[in-house]
Amino acid sequence: MRYIISENTDAYFNLASEEYLLKHTDEDIFYLWRNDNAIIVGTNQNTLSEINVEYVKEKEIKVVRRLTGGGAVYHDLGNINYTFIENSKKSFNDFRGFCEPITKALNELGVNAEFSGRNDMTIDGKKFSGTAQCKYKNRVMHHGTLLFSSKKSDISGALKPRDIKFTGKSVKSVASRITNISEHLESPMDVLEFRDRIMRSVAGGLDNITVFDAIEEEKIKKLREDKYSTWEWNYGQSPKFSMTKEGRFTGGTVEVTLDVQKGCIENIRIYGDFFGTVNIHELEEKLIGVKHQEQNVLDALKEVTLADYMVNVQNEELAGLLF
Structure with a gap:
C-alpha cells in the first residue's frame, strides 16, 4: 500500500488528486489531506440547495463537487480528510471495514470512537465523521472527514441554505449533532500532530510516507483546471x-x-x-x-x-x- 500526505490545502487540487489516484494508478492507497475553507457536495446533489450563497461569498468558501455520493460537508484547516483506494479487497458497501483502521487509531489515542449507522463515525453519539464511497472499474474509493478542531459556526453557517423552495431528484444532506475530536483527547495536540498520529497508526510508522512527484503534480493540476475548479462541474452538474x-x-x-x-x-x-x-x-x-x-x-x-x-x-x- 502507498501512504501519502498532501500539504496542499487547495480544495480543487485535493479533489482532483483523489480522481487521479483512483483512475490513473493501480496500487492500494491511504491518503491524508486538508482543505482550506470549502464545501464539498455529493455527486448527486443540487449544489444551490445545499449552501448559503451569501455566506459562501462573504467567507470566500470554495464549493467543489466530489465523485462520491452522500451529503454536503464543510472542510476547514481543523479537519483532516482521509482516503482509502483499494482493488476490490472489500465489498463496495463495507463502510465499517474501511472505518475500522480510523476508529482503531482514535481508540489508541483514548477516544471512544465507533462506527455508527450507515456510514458515520461517532464519539459518545455525536458525529465527527461522514464517509462516502464510489467504484471505478475494480477499484473502490472510500473517504471521510475527521473533524478535529473545525469551527462549528462556519459549518452551520455555510451549509444552511436560504429559504428557497427546491424540488428535484437531488439528494439532500441530513443535519446531525457534531463534535470535534480535540474535545475528547486525553492529551492536547494540534491538528498536524493528530494527522501524523493517524498516519502512524494506519501505516505502521512514518518512514514510508510519500508525496506526489512532479509528473503527478502536473497531471493533477491539469485535472484541477479542466474540471474541479469549473462552474460546469461544481454547479452545472446538478440534477434537474x-x-x-x-x-x-x-x-x-x-x-x-x-x-x-x-x-x-x-x-x-x-x-x-x-x-x-x-x-x-x-x-x-x-x-x-x-x-x-x-x-x-x-x-x-x-x-x-x-x-x-x-x-x-x-x-x-x-x-x-x-x-
Whole structure:
C-alpha cells in the first residue's frame, strides 16, 4: 500500500488528486489531506440547495463537487480528510471495514470512537465523521472527514441554505449533532500532530510516507483546471431541479419560479404586483437558455431595460431571486 500526505490545502487540487489516484494508478492507497475553507457536495446533489450563497461569498468558501455520493460537508484547516483506494479487497458497501483502521487509531489515542449507522463515525453519539464511497472499474474509493478542531459556526453557517423552495431528484444532506475530536483527547495536540498520529497508526510508522512527484503534480493540476475548479462541474452538474423564491422591493412583490437543467434556465415564470409597460413574458423568454450563474443572469439583464417590465425593481434584485 502507498501512504501519502498532501500539504496542499487547495480544495480543487485535493479533489482532483483523489480522481487521479483512483483512475490513473493501480496500487492500494491511504491518503491524508486538508482543505482550506470549502464545501464539498455529493455527486448527486443540487449544489444551490445545499449552501448559503451569501455566506459562501462573504467567507470566500470554495464549493467543489466530489465523485462520491452522500451529503454536503464543510472542510476547514481543523479537519483532516482521509482516503482509502483499494482493488476490490472489500465489498463496495463495507463502510465499517474501511472505518475500522480510523476508529482503531482514535481508540489508541483514548477516544471512544465507533462506527455508527450507515456510514458515520461517532464519539459518545455525536458525529465527527461522514464517509462516502464510489467504484471505478475494480477499484473502490472510500473517504471521510475527521473533524478535529473545525469551527462549528462556519459549518452551520455555510451549509444552511436560504429559504428557497427546491424540488428535484437531488439528494439532500441530513443535519446531525457534531463534535470535534480535540474535545475528547486525553492529551492536547494540534491538528498536524493528530494527522501524523493517524498516519502512524494506519501505516505502521512514518518512514514510508510519500508525496506526489512532479509528473503527478502536473497531471493533477491539469485535472484541477479542466474540471474541479469549473462552474460546469461544481454547479452545472446538478440534477434537474425547480425552485421558487419571493422578494419584496420598492417596485412591489416579485415571485420567480424556474426550472434548471444541465446548469441552464429551461423555464422561468415571473409573478408579482409590480407594474410595467411591456409584457413580462418577453423578459422570461430572454432568460431561457441563460447559464444559471449570477453573472450570466446579470449580463442578460443588461441587454434589456428592466424598468419596461418591472418599474423600480433593480437588476441585482431580480437576479438575486434566481439563486
